[in-house]
Amino acid sequence: MVTKRMTTMTETSSPEPLDEGWWASVLANEAAIMPDCRTYEIRPMLQADLCETDWKYVRQVFENDEVLTLRVYGFNRGGLLVQGERIQGFVPISHLVDISGNLEGEKRRAALSAYLNRTLRLKVIECEPAQNRIVLSERAALAGEGKRRALFDTLKEGTVMTGRVTNITDFGVFVDLGGVEGLIHVSELSWGRVQHPRDIVQVGDEVRVLVLQVSEENARIALSIKRLMPNPWLTLAARYKPGDIVPAWITAVAPYGAFARLEEGVEGLIHVSSMNLPPGTKGPDHVLQVGQAVQVRILHIDVERRRLGLGFVCAECV
Numbered sequence: 001m002v003t004k005r006m007t008t009m010t011e012t013s014s015p016e017p018l019d020e021g022w023w024a025s026v027l028a029n030e031a032a033i034m035p036d037c038r039t040y041e042i043r044p045m046l047q048a049d050l051c052e053t054d055w056k057y058v059r060q061v062f063e064n065d066e067v068l069t070l071r072v073y074g075f076n077r078g079g080l081l082v083q084g085e086r087i088q089g090f091v092p093i094s095h096l097v098d099i100s101g102n103l104e105g106e107k108r109r110a111a112l113s114a115y116l117n118r119t120l121r122l123k124v125i126e127c128e129p130a131q132n133r134i135v136l137s138e139r140a141a142l143a144g145e146g147k148r149r150a151l152f153d154t155l156k157e158g159t160v161m162t163g164r165v166t167n168i169t170d171f172g173v174f175v176d177l178g179g180v181e182g183l184i185h186v187s188e189l190s191w192g193r194v195q196h197p198r199d200i201v202q203v204g205d206e207v208r209v210l211v212l213q214v215s216e217e218n219a220r221i222a223l224s225i226k227r228l229m230p231n232p233w234l235t236l237a238a239r240y241k242p243g244d245i246v247p248a249w250i251t252a253v254a255p256y257g258a259f260a261r262l263e264e265g266v267e268g269l270i271h272v273s274s275m276n277l278p279p280g281t282k283g284p285d286h287v288l289q290v291g292q293a294v295q296v297r298i299l300h301i302d303v304e305r306r307r308l309g310l311g312f313v314c315a316e317c318v
Contacts, residue, residue: 147179191265
């Protein structure tokens with residue numbers, strides 16, 4: 001469990017409200033790993049023993065933040081199917097302690113299969129009777145009983161906390177805040193382009209995060225790293241002007257040009273028309289590579305639309 005350290009933001013007001021599509025994008029990714037009856041792998045000897053869910057009991061367990069011991073009776077690509085007296089639910093792979101969510105193919109299937117018929121200590125982290133949905137977490141159970149309620153009583157939007165990275169997925173990073181996990185969506189990791197969350201943080205890293213949104217009912221906490229840092233676009237026009245020649249680093253190459261980073265969070269487009277490619281060159285990817293240092297000329301700055309036009313100067317004179 002991570003020792004919590006909380007402060008309240010003083011340099012800025014409360015964070016901007018999340019775009020309405022923020023959670024929708026998170027949930028779309030989450031839905032992709034939830035149970036699908038067509039992909040279940042279930043021990044035949046246990047199928048007959050599946051119990052009816054007692055929703056009143058499950059709600060009580062959830063609200064009291066209790067730890068349950070449940071048996072694994074099946075799995076799919078996204079995680080484990082578990083059951084016990086009056087409850088059956090799903091444990092996403094990202095909420096298992098001893099397995100990496102980055103496993104794929106046969107390695108993932110073998111790792112999940114090894115859990116069959118084992119018992120796990122789990123907490124209910126989502127309880128939605130209307131959707132017949134119960135989600136449990138082995139990671140959350142590590143904090144012990146009652147910690148979630150205490151933590152949610154102190155969590156406020158705009159609070160700065162310290163947590164530890166517990167899992168990394170394609171769509172974001174899970175952070176243990178000391179009894180409950182929050183999610184940093186990939187869009188909240190950096191002001192700049194993020195190819196994959198693993199490029200920003202690693203499992204086990206201690207990170208400072210800003211609480212963007214809290215939903216105790218759904219046990220969801222939205223977090224941000226980038227909003228603890230100044231938005232570089234807000235001062236871009238004061239630091240650069242058209243005609244300036246500055247160093248940059250190539251971050252992506254496309255048939256129509258290349259993207260180059262001036263500094264953390266500020267990327268511009270070098271259009272192929274400004275590259276003066278040698279005759280016979282098929283495209284920018286034959287001249288430039290990701291990570292390459294170059295010199296560029298500032299052509300135009302559109303702060304409102306966050307667009308930066310760059311001209312290619314050279315790659316050897318950096």
